[in-house]
Every structure is written in C-alpha cells, then in structure tokens.
Amino acid sequence: MSIEVKRQGQKVPYKCLYNHELLILFTTQTPYQRYDDNVTDEQVIGYVKELQGTQVDALMCCPQAWRTNLWYSEIDRRWQDEAPLEREPLPEANWNYNDKAYFRARRYMLQHKDPIALSLKTAREIGIDFFIAYRMNDHHYVKNTQAQTHGSFWRNHPEYWLEPSGAAFNYLVPEVRDYYFSLLKELAENYDIDGMELDFMRSPRYFPDNQIADGIPIMNEFVARIRLMLDDIGESRGKKLSLSVRVPHRPEEAVKIGLDVESWDQEGLIDMVNVSSYFRTSLEIGIEDYKRRISNARIYGELHFITNIGSSRSSLGYANNINRKTTREIYETAALQYWRRGVDGISFFNFAYTRDHGFHEPRRKEFPGKEPSFDILNTICELSHLERQPQHYFIGTGYGTFPADQEKTFDMYIVPEGRFSSGMLRVETDTDTARLPLIANFNGVKLQEKVETGELFAPFSLECLPPQERVRYFELPTELVKSGDNVVHLTNNDPYKKATFVGVEVALYR
Structure with a gap:
C-alpha cells in the first residue's frame, strides 16, 4: 500500500520530555498512595502535578500496564468484556508481581476510571503538553503466556508471535500492524493530544532475525500510515500533532532491527528523534551520528533513573529491580554533555521509579525506595546552572x-x-x-x-x-x-x- 504524506517535518519547541508510564500508578507507594489502600484519582493527579514548575514541557504518557491497555478501548475490550468476569485468586499473599500490579489496576479501572484523561487534564492545568507514548512491542512476561497482563489478541494469535515462542509480535504480519495502528488511531481520536511517540525500545525486536531487510520497507510504510493519520486528525482540530520516535542509541543499531530512522526523517514523517540507551543512562549514545543523518527532526538525548546494573546485588540474593541509581551529578553532567554535543532537548525515562515499587517484598528491605529528586528537573535545561556544578x-x-x-x-x-x-x-x-x-x-x-x-x-x-x-x-x-x-x-x-x-x-x- 502506498501512502502519500501530506506534510514535511516541522520544528517543535520542546526542551524536556518526561516519560510517564501509567503502570507506575499501581506498582508504587507515593506521598499520594500507600499499598494498604486501593489506587485513587489522587495518585493519578499527583504523578503529573509533581512536575509543576519544572522545565518539563511535554509529558510522554504511556497508557499501558505492560501489555494491558489502560483505557476503555473498542479495539481491545478487556475492561468491558474480560475483566468484569475475572476473580482475584486467593490468598492475595501468594500473588506474583504481575498479579499484584494487574489486580491493583483492575480495581481502579472497573470503577470506569480513565487515567489517560485525568493525566491529560492535569497536564493542561500545569501548562505542559501531552503526548501518547505507546510501546510498540512490549516484552514483559511474554515467556509466561498466561500472565494476567496479556490481552486476548495476544493469547488468541500465537501464530503472530516472533520465534522463539512468545518473543512479542511479528510486524511482518499485517494483522499485527493493523492492531497497533487501530489502537493508536483510537487514542489520537479519543484524547486531545499534542503528539504521539512510537516507543520502539519497548522492546526492540519487530521482525525475524533473518528477515530484517524485508521488514524495513514494511515499517517505513507503517510509520507513514501513522503520520498520515495524525495529520488528518490534527487538521480536523486545527492543530499540528507531532510524531516522536524512541529509537536505539545509534542509527546502525536501529537499522539492525528494521528501523530506518534516516528515511523517516527525509520523508518528513517524524518531528522528534528520542535517542535511547534503552534502560540505563549512558554517555555512549550516538548524538553526533544522528545529527549527521537527521536534518529535519529534533534530536533528544535520553536519561534514565539507572546508571548501571552492578555486580554487587542484595546480600539476600534478591535481584529484581536492584540497580545502581543515577545521581544528581550524573544527571546534570550527562545533560550538559548532551547540550554541548548538539541535542535539541533532554528526555527522561522512568525518572520516578526510585520510589518503592516492590510491594513490601521482604528481600528489598535493605534497599527501600526513595523519593525522586524533582528539583533536578528545575534546571536541567539551564546551561548557566549546569556549568557551575561538579x-x-x-x-x-x-x-x-x-x-x-x-x-x-x-x-x-x-x-x-x-x-x-x-x-x-x-x-x-x-x-x-x-x-x-x-x-x-x-x-x-x-x-x-x-x-x-x-x-x-x-x-x-x-x-x-x-x-x-x-x-x-x-x-x-x-x-x-x-x-x-x-x-x-x-x-x-x-x-x-x-x-x-x-x-x-x-x-x-x-
């Protein structure tokens, strides 16, 4: 299918992107919500309002809890058709991590709540723009085909899976692309967004390893199809909807998984390239490589709450989510370096996951969660401040x-x-x-x-x-x-x- 793109990429002004995965509403204890109580609207509002007064100007809202969509979708009717018939298994003490997060989300969603709409409303109130950041092939628990967070489309179509079995979806399958496109179109139609981010880093595999070359033109067409959809919806609203892509840390690594970011830029499909090191802050991202190849879209350097997965783990033998956390000095040093290397903006991924998200796991007691250092976000785009720091x-x-x-x-x-x-x-x-x-x-x-x-x-x-x-x-x-x-x-x-x-x-x- 050939798609004619109506527009060329235009510059967008954002300086600081902040990824907000809605799953965090149900996995963390915060000043707004304790594990002892069910999640309320206060948690949803708090997670956005805590950005008020910072230099964050675009909230990249991920509307998913792993592979569970967190809105009342007509494409994936989990909350209308499946969730009301489910029963929480007992005893609750025996639930695994996936179950704890899912049933906490289920209790909230079955009240006919809409965390996307509430997050959008709050973002508008504090004066920051709102993007949908959708994970294009989330890999969480794919080896456990019965995980609660998998929807019926996943369970009913194992023939769409990449090999080895369960390794996320195969984008060579037209039905897979249609499914994702329909979800993105529904989101863009249902919510007054300012743009959309295709998160290709969760997780970065889309085609069989021996068919990457076949996949590149298919993915090019898929991105063009999304661009056209956003243009049509934006035109009907009298506004431009920006398109961002979160992609591997170097252009050649993106091509290896079927993502031809350079072509997307040349064809005017994208406005923003979020250069990602996947899960850890790294100074070895290819900012200069992208700058040489990208001439229209803005380039962002990504920062993570983790610096390294170190060799020294818990003395109790527990390794889940035990990582070396990024310090203020590393955040500010990396940001200054990125600015000097020519980025157009900074992005943050999982910034708030320093909080307790272990569901009272006793083996985590020596590593309790800590509140994020939000004041870092007040000056992360201010060179005069960054230049004065150690x-x-x-x-x-x-x-x-x-x-x-x-x-x-x-x-x-x-x-x-x-x-x-x-x-x-x-x-x-x-x-x-x-x-x-x-x-x-x-x-x-x-x-x-x-x-x-x-x-x-x-x-x-x-x-x-x-x-x-x-x-x-x-x-x-x-x-x-x-x-x-x-x-x-x-x-x-x-x-x-x-x-x-x-x-x-x-x-x-x-």
Whole structure:
C-alpha cells in the first residue's frame, strides 16, 4: 500500500520530555498512595502535578500496564468484556508481581476510571503538553503466556508471535500492524493530544532475525500510515500533532532491527528523534551520528533513573529491580554533555521509579525506595546552572567501550566548564584488583594512583555500588582535562592474572 504524506517535518519547541508510564500508578507507594489502600484519582493527579514548575514541557504518557491497555478501548475490550468476569485468586499473599500490579489496576479501572484523561487534564492545568507514548512491542512476561497482563489478541494469535515462542509480535504480519495502528488511531481520536511517540525500545525486536531487510520497507510504510493519520486528525482540530520516535542509541543499531530512522526523517514523517540507551543512562549514545543523518527532526538525548546494573546485588540474593541509581551529578553532567554535543532537548525515562515499587517484598528491605529528586528537573535545561556544578562522567558496560580485557584505549567526551579544584579517575573491574598492577593514562600522561575508598559522590542509594576490592582510584590533574574527547588508556600489566575492565568514572570537583 502506498501512502502519500501530506506534510514535511516541522520544528517543535520542546526542551524536556518526561516519560510517564501509567503502570507506575499501581506498582508504587507515593506521598499520594500507600499499598494498604486501593489506587485513587489522587495518585493519578499527583504523578503529573509533581512536575509543576519544572522545565518539563511535554509529558510522554504511556497508557499501558505492560501489555494491558489502560483505557476503555473498542479495539481491545478487556475492561468491558474480560475483566468484569475475572476473580482475584486467593490468598492475595501468594500473588506474583504481575498479579499484584494487574489486580491493583483492575480495581481502579472497573470503577470506569480513565487515567489517560485525568493525566491529560492535569497536564493542561500545569501548562505542559501531552503526548501518547505507546510501546510498540512490549516484552514483559511474554515467556509466561498466561500472565494476567496479556490481552486476548495476544493469547488468541500465537501464530503472530516472533520465534522463539512468545518473543512479542511479528510486524511482518499485517494483522499485527493493523492492531497497533487501530489502537493508536483510537487514542489520537479519543484524547486531545499534542503528539504521539512510537516507543520502539519497548522492546526492540519487530521482525525475524533473518528477515530484517524485508521488514524495513514494511515499517517505513507503517510509520507513514501513522503520520498520515495524525495529520488528518490534527487538521480536523486545527492543530499540528507531532510524531516522536524512541529509537536505539545509534542509527546502525536501529537499522539492525528494521528501523530506518534516516528515511523517516527525509520523508518528513517524524518531528522528534528520542535517542535511547534503552534502560540505563549512558554517555555512549550516538548524538553526533544522528545529527549527521537527521536534518529535519529534533534530536533528544535520553536519561534514565539507572546508571548501571552492578555486580554487587542484595546480600539476600534478591535481584529484581536492584540497580545502581543515577545521581544528581550524573544527571546534570550527562545533560550538559548532551547540550554541548548538539541535542535539541533532554528526555527522561522512568525518572520516578526510585520510589518503592516492590510491594513490601521482604528481600528489598535493605534497599527501600526513595523519593525522586524533582528539583533536578528545575534546571536541567539551564546551561548557566549546569556549568557551575561538579561533574561526574560514567562509562559502563553494554554500549561499546566495556567490557574490555587487560587493556583498553577509548575517548571520553568531557565539558570542563569553569575551574575545578581537583579531579579523580576511578576504574572498576570484574575481579579483585588489590594485587594487580593497573595503570591509567589520561591524554598520554600516566596518573598517580591514590589510596581511597567509597564513592566519588554521595550515591542516591546503596544499590549495586561496586565492591571496594574491584575499584582503583587515580588522581586526575585538572589541567590534563580538555574540552571534547579525552583519551583514556587502561592497562593490566600482570601477564598471568586477567582483569576485565567494566567501568570508568571521572569526577571533577569544584
């Protein structure tokens, strides 16, 4: 099917995007809602109003609880036809995490509530725009085909699943694309949105691995179809509806899963490209790569509430949602770096998930939830503020630099605004390094090792901090630091004992 696109991409002004997954209403304790009580409208309103006065100017509302849609849809009639007939299994104490979240949502939805409409109304009241951010292939619990959060379309059509069985939907199937399109069209028609985000990162697999080339033109047509739909609805309302896409951290990684973002931009299909490192804040996202290829859409650098999934887990053996949390210094340093590298805006994903979302899980007692640091959002777009702060650069595993065995040379992009009193470089490995002759060079100069302990800055929580036996500290003279790429060279000079480098941090103190 050929689709004629009526418009070319236009610039949109947003500086700070904030992803708000409605699932969080039912999984967290907040100042508005405790686990002891059923969820009320106060929770829905509170989660939006807490952004009032910040620099967030677009709320990216995800209307899903994993694979459950949180509106009274005529495409997916769960709340009308299925949920009223369900019974909560007893005893409640035996519920798994999925059940706890689902039945908490069900109690709220069966009161004929509309959390999307209430979130939209509240966003309007505090003066921020409202997007629908839909997860295009959510993977949660797909291995458990009987999970409560799966709808009838999923259960009734296993022939639409990607292999191995249960690995989300196959977009080569026209019925799958029609299903998602119908849901997005219904959302755009039912709610007075300002735009829509196609969240291709939840989860980033759409075609069989051996049919990616076949999938690219199909996905191109699918995105064009959504663009045309938004144009038609926007024209009927006398407003422009923007289209954002949340995509992998580099253009070539997007192409590998069938997403030709460059073509979408050239054809004027998209207004915003949200460059995502999926689930963790990473300075290794390809801002420059996207800037070279994207000429119409605005580019956003994404930040997450997690910095790393560390090697030190709970002493009780519990690993679910135990991660190293992003600190104020890392948020502000990453934001400043992104601005200097040329982004048009910043985006936040899962910012509020620092709260308790463990349903009183006893094994989480040593890691209680904490309230998010919302004041970070007050100045995250204010360069004059960011330039005055201490800086904390972090590079972990998974995006290109690490892990690395025995020796590694890499660039670290630094924005050394103003004067700093001192600097420190910390190296993390996957093993005890106490007796290893580790050497760190910075811009060709060998650094002097220092005997230190603890974190470079106060951590947000104690979750997944690296064990002291796996980190080493090196004094970093500030005069060595230059603006832009700095060359870091790490070596383990022990020819007999292997060390795998898994992280490097640079702290610059005021």
